[in-house]
Amino acid sequence: MAHSDLTIKYEDKFLLLCVKPVGVLSEDSESGASMPRLLRAHYAALHQPDYIATVHRLDKITGGLMVFSRRKEATGKLIAAVAEHRVEKEYLAVLRGHPAEREAELTDLLFRDAAKNKSYVVKRMRKGVREARLSYRVLAETEGLTLVRVRLHTGRTHQIRVQFSSRGLPLLGDIRYGSKDPNCTAALWSYRLALTHPVTGERLDVTQPPPGQYPWTLFSCPELEQ
Secondary structure: OOHHHOEEEEEOOOEEEEEEOOOOEOOOOOOOOEHHHHHHHHHHHOOOOOOOEEOOOOOOOOEEEEEEEOOHHHHHHHHHHHHOOOOEEEEEEEEEOOOOOOEEEEEEEEEEEOOOOEEEEEOOOOOOEEEEEEEEEEEEEOOOEEEEEEEEOOOOOOHHHHHHHOOOOOEOOOHHHOOOOOOOOOOEEEEEEEEEOOOOOOEEEEEOOOOOOOOHHHOOOHHHOO
8 A cells, every 4th residue: 555545634733634444554563554654654755744653543454534643742642532532433333133222332341362362241350351331323224234333432452343242243254253254354444533632622523434345335324425
């Protein structure tokens, strides 16, 4: 992927909101394309300061909106805003199956096995267990699939994927949590980010629909309109 292919939704000298494609890493890595590397190349080509810091993560197989810092003085403030859940994050996801409720809040205790890079729903609190909470709303359905809009209230590893999978509703194509599909990886897209600018105080609220390809093209709703 070339830096010329980047989709930047908002930028100023302190931060930027852009679209991470599926398959690109959120953080710097010795191997593979990463967003910081692509963004630094983009700004270097424009002869602008090329400082880029990752302040939150998306899984490699997940695409969509991310915020990055462009100044060291903004990095800590953005990381704190994410940690304190002052950055609103909403996702689109395709579930295999149909939830019992059209709209609900899900709360679970999650244990992350770092060695296996996998999270599990558990019944009681112990070391390494953290509460996970999200709310969702059904947007559209097909015979065997459901498109939902998800609001994260906590930010746990693989949270959306494991919370739905534990209820027999794995994300389409999410092999790690029980749903194979030869035509896609886990159908999860970072759709909306909203935050207060850490320096100017401006309210930023950005949305980005997923690409017009499978499985998103199976559904029709305003959130999918390009």
